[in-house]
Amino acid sequence: MIPAVDSEFRRVPMSCAMTVDLDRHFRRESFKRYALQCGLAGFVVLILLLILDAVTQTVLIAALGASAFIAFAVPRSLHSGPRNMIGGYAIGMIAGCLMAMLESAMNVQGVGAAHAVMVIFGAMAISLAMFTMVVTRTEHPPAAALALGLVLNEWDLLTLAVVLAGIVALSLIKRLVLPMLLDLI
Numbered sequence: 001m002i003p004a005v006d007s008e009f010r011r012v013p014m015s016c017a018m019t020v021d022l023d024r025h026f027r028r029e030s031f032k033r034y035a036l037q038c039g040l041a042g043f044v045v046l047i048l049l050l051i052l053d054a055v056t057q058t059v060l061i062a063a064l065g066a067s068a069f070i071a072f073a074v075p076r077s078l079h080s081g082p083r084n085m086i087g088g089y090a091i092g093m094i095a096g097c098l099m100a101m102l103e104s105a106m107n108v109q110g111v112g113a114a115h116a117v118m119v120i121f122g123a124m125a126i127s128l129a130m131f132t133m134v135v136t137r138t139e140h141p142p143a144a145a146l147a148l149g150l151v152l153n154e155w156d157l158l159t160l161a162v163v164l165a166g167i168v169a170l171s172l173i174k175r176l177v178l179p180m181l182l183d184l185i
Contacts, residue, residue, distance in 0.1 A: 037181055041072035044173050052162050060149045060159055063092075064166050066142035071174040075181040079140055082171045088133050088140025089167040093160055095129035096150025103151060122151040 045068045052061050067089075071080045078084060103121035108114045129147035133139045146163065174181075 033182060034184060037072055037184060040177065041068045044068060044072075044170060048166050048169060052166050060146065060153055060155060061163055061166055063089075063142040063146045063149065064163075064170060066145065067140065067167060067170055070140070070142070071170055072181065073184045075174060075178055076183050080174065082175065084138050084140045085167055085171045086164075087136065087138030088143035089146060089164060091132045091136065091138060092129045092140075092143030092146040093150065093164065095132060096125045096147035097160070099125035099128065099147070100151045100155070118151065122148045125151045 045065055048064055049061070052064075067085060070077065071085065074080055099121045103118055106117055108117045125147040126144050129144045133143065
């Protein structure tokens with residue numbers, strides 16, 4: 001096998017059957033930095049999950065994992081700023097709660113019909129969250145997933161408070177360690 005070389009990636013032969021594409025910015029000397037930064041993101045999520053999982057449904061706080069990726073892999077990205085992270089989650093919560101309440105108010109009978117209505121309102125929650133985030137310049141993709149999760153799962157006010165506290169904590173922690181972080185992608 002002859003490794004291909006281009007300007008974006010470097011192919012490294014792993015065995016006769018497979019190769020691994022490595023980012024051209026990733027070098028042996030930056031391994032420690034990458035590992036430290038990714039480990040820090042994992043540690044922050046671990047602490048948040050230990051605290052938040054005790055009081056709410058894990059499925060609704062799963063979006064925090066995607067937010068942690070954005071915050072720690074591309075810390076200087078527009079999408080990882082506090083305006084986008086916290087604002088996006090606030091919009092995702094409002095869109096998800098609104099669509100969940102409208103879906104619940106329809107009181108559709110029959111398992112198949114109720115499921116179809118739930119799916120439709122879930123899609124509408126994503127659309128509403130996406131539109132509102134774009135218009136207000138608070139785009140944060142995991143917040144759209146939160147909107148969907150609020151339609152598809154049961155929740156209460158404590159759940160909303162815990163998720164909001166989680167994204168605020170993630171945003172604050174990222175802000176504190178920002179001078180040590182690199183954009184990994």
